[in-house]
Amino acid sequence: MKRPQLTGIIVALLLVDCVLLGLYFTRRGREAAETWRIPAAQERVAGAFAALERQGLGASLDSLEHAAAQDSTVLRDGHQLAHALGRRALDRARGDASVIGECRPIFASGCYHGVVESFLQATGRIDMAELERMCFVAGSEERPAPVYECMHGLGHGVLGAVRLDVWPALHHCDALSRPRFAASCREGVFMEAINSAVSQPHAGPGHA
Numbered sequence: 001m002k003r004p005q006l007t008g009i010i011v012a013l014l015l016v017d018c019v020l021l022g023l024y025f026t027r028r029g030r031e032a033a034e035t036w037r038i039p040a041a042q043e044r045v046a047g048a049f050a051a052l053e054r055q056g057l058g059a060s061l062d063s064l065e066h067a068a069a070q071d072s073t074v075l076r077d078g079h080q081l082a083h084a085l086g087r088r089a090l091d092r093a094r095g096d097a098s099v100i101g102e103c104r105p106i107f108a109s110g111c112y113h114g115v116v117e118s119f120l121q122a123t124g125r126i127d128m129a130e131l132e133r134m135c136f137v138a139g140s141e142e143r144p145a146p147v148y149e150c151m152h153g154l155g156h157g158v159l160g161a162v163r164l165d166v167w168p169a170l171h172h173c174d175a176l177s178r179p180r181f182a183a184s185c186r187e188g189v190f191m192e193a194i195n196s197a198v199s200q201p202h203a204g205p206g207h208a
Helices: 003-035 040-055 057-070 072-076 078-092 097-102 110-123 128-138 144-161 166-173 179-199
Strands: none
Touching (some): 040 078, 057 078, 078 110, 097 128, 110 128, 128 144, 144 166
């Protein structure tokens, strides 16, 4: 076989391989979206979930930002989508909370909230000292904003962990080492309480 023909065959095989990989990751992205209960209308962001599987959390957030810039529906649901990416990222990392360091405060910090909530669900316990250490991974003394976003996410996650009982959740927040951390956590508790109340189904006419 002549060398040009051999080269052509190799190139063709590589192209087929790339197509198959693309189909595989697209399917994985759709499966991830379904796993995290992303509405069917949001399958347009399957690429963000595919990027998470292929390249990691940072790339998936980039993809979500790109989709939101082109689609107002994605922009509207960006916070919950970022939540879902954060939850999935922790699952992929097998519970390694250091993945929170890849989050960014976009979409109202949904990624931080998702990682925290998933971590609490995975561990099955509320250890505020452990959670505080996890939040320090998100930033540093020079970059304090991500740390506070994570503390805010603790409030969301802790309230869910105590089955929406506000007072115990606030008590857990007060166990954090700094008043400003506790304040951020408390804000997360109240925000989650409001979100949960608003999302509760209301009884229709004729129902008690």
